[in-house]
Each structure stands twice: as C-alpha cells, then as structure tokens.
Amino acid sequence: MATYQLNVNGQHREVNVDPSTPLLWVLREELKMTGTKYGCGISACGACTVHLAGIATRSCVVPVSLLGDRPIITIEAIGQDPVGRAVQDAWVDKDVVQCGYCQSGQIMSAVALLKATPKPTDTNIEESMGGNLCRCATYVRIREAINSASQQLK
C-alpha cells in the first residue's frame, strides 16, 4: 500500500492504495465517484474514459502509481467546462442516451475531440469516437450531438 496525492476535478484527494490499482478503481471504490464506468477492464470499450492532463485516458488500465501530478477530470466535473457543458446540452437535446451505461465515456471522448478539433468532419468523429462502444448503438445520435455541440460552440 502507498499514499497518493491526487488532483481530481480540481480538488486535492488523498488515497492509500496498492500502487498497481488502476485509476478507475481509485475513483469508484476509494473516492466513491461512480460516474466513470467499468465496461471491459482492458481499455477496449471506452466506458472508463477520463481526462488526464487534458488527454482522454482509459482509466481502467492506468495504475495509480503512474499518474504523477497530472490533473484528473471526470464526468462529474466536465459540465463546468464550456465545451463539456455544450456537449452535455447537446446530449440532452438530441436525446442520445438509451441505457446510458457507456455515455459518460462517450461524453468525455466527445469533449476531447471538440477541444482538439472544434469543427470535426464525420470522418473525424468516426475515428475519434471509434474506440467508444455503445451496445445500444446510439452512434447516429452521438454524431448528431457532437455536430450540434460544435455548432453551439461557434
């Protein structure tokens, strides 16, 4: 076990965990922040996506020992960001969600896409969101919502 000082959503958090513990388990089990979802556990589905120093990151495969002092942003705080707010509004407006399980990861990825590419083409969207799986197949509405958020952010 070891103690780690984390910056989660702008707040200082201290956890005492095994160094090999992936960030996802730290968030959900230690910090009780359950908005970030466990999907596959092997970085194949994107449900666990958070932002690590601004980079969309699969939290299920990054051990806490490798985080360093990089700030972590999760779905719980992404709405405080202008791009995050626009994406969440578009998600509601387009009624994207069906079961909803993958959607926190989808939103975190969509925000990362729009921050890097404010006016994405459909190809940009397909490539960047291609690693986020949705078993309800809401992909068409996800694309519409990203385009809508992009328009709102003009």
Next chain:
Amino acid sequence: MLGHHRLLVRFCLSLLVVFVTWSALSILGAVDVRPNKTSTADAKLADGLAAWEQVYSVLTSPRCINCHTATNYPQQGDDRHRHFANVIRGPEGKGVPALNCISCHQEVNADSTGVPGGHNWHLAPLSMRWQDLNDQPLSSATVCRAVTDRSKNNGLDGPGLLKHHQEEPLVLWAWNPGHRVDGTVRSLPPLTHDEFVAATRRWVEAGTPCPKGR
C-alpha cells in the same frame, strides 16, 4: 675461361635460389606481392552486409515492426494482429483526439494492467513502413534503402542511426517489453540489445551498405 664459367654458374644458382624462395613464400602467402585493395573493400562490404542482415532480423521482429506498419493502424502480439479497440494511426502517428496512443500507453510498462509503455509512444511514420499493405515484411533490400534514405528517416546519417539504435526509448523498450495482463512475458528480438548495437556499428562503419535487389 674457367673463371667466366664459374661466374655464370654462380649467377644461375643465385637466380635459382631467389626464384625458389620467392615461389615458396608466395605459395605460403607470406609475401604480399602487391596490396589487394579490392579484396579488403570486398571483405568490408561483405561484413557490412552480414551485419545489416542481423539488424534487419531485429527490425522485422514483432516488438519493432508492429509499429512500422503501412496501414492506418498499429499491430500487436507476436502474430502481429491488428491493434484492438479500433486504434488508428492519426495524422502524426499518435492516434486521434479521444483515442491517442497515450490514452493507454504511459511512460513505462503498466505490468498490473498489461499495457506496455515507453516515452512518447507512437507509430513510426509511413516513410518508415517496413511492411506492405498486406502486413508482410518488406525485403531486406527495401527496408535497408528506406532506413538509409535521409529524406525518409528524419535526416539520420550513419552515426545518427547508430545513436537511434543505442538510445531511442522506444527502441530500448523492445528489450524491456513487460508482460501481458495474464502474466506471460512478451517475446524479445532475436539479438540482445548489445548485439544489435554492435551489428549496427559494423554496418555503419562499413558505410551502411544495402543488399542489391528489390
């Protein structure tokens, strides 16, 4: 008259002794009658080409060639299958927004989750592809020409290539690839890193020769 005869005999005997001695030494190879620059150059070229083949055996091993693809995606595993999770190359070989290489690959191997890591994890540029579009390794001659083409290799000359093989973190990673999440260890290239560097040095010192052919 007798004196002249003796002188002639002595002269002939001397000639005979010189000829026999010269012949014997030549046969034994003890006398380098004339320096053979062509043979020396040929030997150096042959040694350089042999060293290159050793280098090539490493470059085309899975730990190296999996990120030197000709396609828009990397490979993984000893069977060099397409990287899972729809990972794609992206404009700079670092993935795309929301699906960067560093979305998973950190600065070092994450052994508890089985994800390999190294500094600045990324794909080699397409100019350094060592496979064809069917994922088959290119020939030794073709890879050699690409590796030595400074318009394709980020401007590296021979010493630059040697330094790259000695120090580049992602090259070094090939000999410290960590293990998979199931605990099995990833395979290593066919040479040790020291052997790889030594082979590269011999190849560079020979003038980075490339095999002929396609």
